[in-house]
Amino acid sequence: MASVLAVPLLLCLLASASAARFAPADNHLLACGATAPAVLPDGRRFVPDSGCASTRLRSPAPTLPSAASSAAPQPTPLHAAARVFSCRASYDLAVRRRGYHVLRLHFYPFEPALASARFHVGAAGFLLLHNFSASAPVVKEFILPVHSDVLVLTFVPESGSNAFVNAIELVSAPDELVGDIGTLVTSSGTDQTNGLSSQVYEMLYRINVAGRKVTPFNDTLWRTWVNDERFLVSTESSNSGVWSFGGRIAYPKGSRLMTREVAPDNVYNSARSVSSQGKVTWGFPVSASSRYLVRMHFCDIVSKALNELYFDIYVNGQLAVKDFDISGATGFLAYPYYIDFVVDVEDEGALKLAIGGSKNSRSDEVSGILNAVEIMRMNRTNGGIDGDFAVSLGMEYVASKGIGEFARSLLCGFIFAGLLLVLLMLVVRLRTELRNNGTTWSWQPNDSGDGKLARAYQLVSTKTDY
Numbered sequence: 001m002a003s004v005l006a007v008p009l010l011l012c013l014l015a016s017a018s019a020a021r022f023a024p025a026d027n028h029l030l031a032c033g034a035t036a037p038a039v040l041p042d043g044r045r046f047v048p049d050s051g052c053a054s055t056r057l058r059s060p061a062p063t064l065p066s067a068a069s070s071a072a073p074q075p076t077p078l079h080a081a082a083r084v085f086s087c088r089a090s091y092d093l094a095v096r097r098r099g100y101h102v103l104r105l106h107f108y109p110f111e112p113a114l115a116s117a118r119f120h121v122g123a124a125g126f127l128l129l130h131n132f133s134a135s136a137p138v139v140k141e142f143i144l145p146v147h148s149d150v151l152v153l154t155f156v157p158e159s160g161s162n163a164f165v166n167a168i169e170l171v172s173a174p175d176e177l178v179g180d181i182g183t184l185v186t187s188s189g190t191d192q193t194n195g196l197s198s199q200v201y202e203m204l205y206r207i208n209v210a211g212r213k214v215t216p217f218n219d220t221l222w223r224t225w226v227n228d229e230r231f232l233v234s235t236e237s238s239n240s241g242v243w244s245f246g247g248r249i250a251y252p253k254g255s256r257l258m259t260r261e262v263a264p265d266n267v268y269n270s271a272r273s274v275s276s277q278g279k280v281t282w283g284f285p286v287s288a289s290s291r292y293l294v295r296m297h298f299c300d301i302v303s304k305a306l307n308e309l310y311f312d313i314y315v316n317g318q319l320a321v322k323d324f325d326i327s328g329a330t331g332f333l334a335y336p337y338y339i340d341f342v343v344d345v346e347d348e349g350a351l352k353l354a355i356g357g358s359k360n361s362r363s364d365e366v367s368g369i370l371n372a373v374e375i376m377r378m379n380r381t382n383g384g385i386d387g388d389f390a391v392s393l394g395m396e397y398v399a400s401k402g403i404g405e406f407a408r409s410l411l412c413g414f415i416f417a418g419l420l421l422v423l424l425m426l427v428v429r430l431r432t433e434l435r436n437n438g439t440t441w442s443w444q445p446n447d448s449g450d451g452k453l454a455r456a457y458q459l460v461s462t463k464t465d466y
């Protein structure tokens with residue numbers, strides 16, 4: 001009897017386990033400069049960037065692998081090695097499925113020379129990082145549309161510097177990750193805005209409100225969500241509460257818009273609440289003169305019945321939604337939901353988000369909630385995301401940098417060509433020595449040609465005589 005019951009249960013569990021696993025069409029995981037694959041605690045295997053069939057590294061000069069001192073234990077296997085570029089260099093990453101991709105670049109400066117490196121990074125025609133320097137370990141994440149079969153990821157060192165990278169992830173994003181419509185919040189009110197699905201995003205903050213840190217191990221898109229406490233601006237405990245939910249998050253069945261890839265259970269099952277009289281405010285440091293996408297996640301894990309919560313949502317000091325009726329939006333309890341706000345921040349400082357209570361709510365104690373927040377910087381122009389640079393890292397970029405940069409890459413090319421030539425000469429010399437059975441090979445030219453280059457040409461031509 002028990003086994004009869006157990007079989008459907010097991011099938012059910014298997015079905016939910018397989019449904020939970022997101023299988024991206026493109027999943028490049030590169031350990032740059034590494035000599036052996038690196039396996040992370042979340043089970044993902046990063047392969048060395050050399051000798052990988054679907055990736056090609058192009059550079060006019062040798063790109064050196066660099067290894068961290070093995071004396072100090074590394075926090076993760078990806079900290080152990082890096083690839084260092086002295087000249088502009090590109091990775092060509094094969095793309096099987098066009099559309100949005102998540103690109104993560106890992107920078108772990110294990111040497112002072114890496115920590116002081118200044119460089120630019122571009123991909124798919126966008127300047128992603130401008131004059132970037134990683135003085136501390138950092139992972140930069142971008143969500144960008146790829147419209148070709150190859151994503152070209154380019155590193156350009158700033159004059160007198162190197163560029164480096166420790167690891168690269170390029171993963172197909174599920175379609176539901178980026179929507180097209182958002183709410184534009186300005187000082188004169190709110191308006192619907194379209195075209196969100198053609199922008200490039202730099203992920204800045206991914207916050208699990210009142211919850212534990214969620215690591216890539218527990219996120220099907222290998223994201224990291226951190227607790228919100230250090231971003232809280234006002235913390236009157238009488239006006240807010242902390243909630244965690246042991247039940248099941250009611251992801252809509254078969255939905256193509258709301259899945260665990262938007263945000264996992266571990267993110268929706270915690271929340272911070274605001275009382276009907278209160279206001280809870282968070283502040284996130286951002287740079288000025290940029291446009292941001294603010295995704296606020298809501299999931300009513302606190303109510304016993306529908307239509308109990310009504311609350312106001314503030315974005316950048318503006319009232320963005322008045323008397324938000326979460327039950328009206330979802331129709332169910334414990335049902336995940338999010339709203340995308342678009343906001344321009346002109347002044348340096350913090351981007352403030354808040355939830356405020358409403359007298360329409362059923363209870364005084366809990367009027368509204370927030371479960372999670374994501375803040376992304378959007379491209380301001382067609383070419384740049386990191387500041388207002390209307391340039392891409394193509395030839396326009398080289399041109400805009402002036403002839404200096406161009407000459408530098410040419411010089412790099414010449415040095416490389418020179419090295420090749422020397423290598424060729426050594427090979428020829430070795431072969432000559434072998435042929436002459438030990439007779440010493442001499443540099444004396446046997447013609448009147450002058451200069452090393454003439455000799456080199458002669459060497460090359462005599463080689464074909466063999």
Ligand SMILES: *[C@@H]1O[C@H](CO)[C@@H](O)[C@H](O)[C@H]1NC(C)=O
Binds near residue numbers: 118158
């Ligand atoms: C990059 O930053 C350094 C230090 O702030 C500065 O000296 C340099 O001019 C900057 N380069 C560009 C191209 O902005």
Ligand SMILES: *[C@@H]1O[C@H](CO)[C@@H](O)[C@H](O)[C@H]1NC(C)=O
Binds near residue numbers: 217
């Ligand atoms: C994953 O989530 C479960 C359940 O919340 C938790 O017990 C576990 O510690 C998490 N593991 C990691 C590596 O974060």
Ligand SMILES: *[C@@H]1O[C@H](CO)[C@@H](O)[C@H](O)[C@H]1NC(C)=O
Binds near residue numbers: 198200381382383
């Ligand atoms: C960002 O880039 C996309 C693609 O080039 C473009 O369609 C969009 O208008 C840009 N956004 C802004 C704010 O310029």
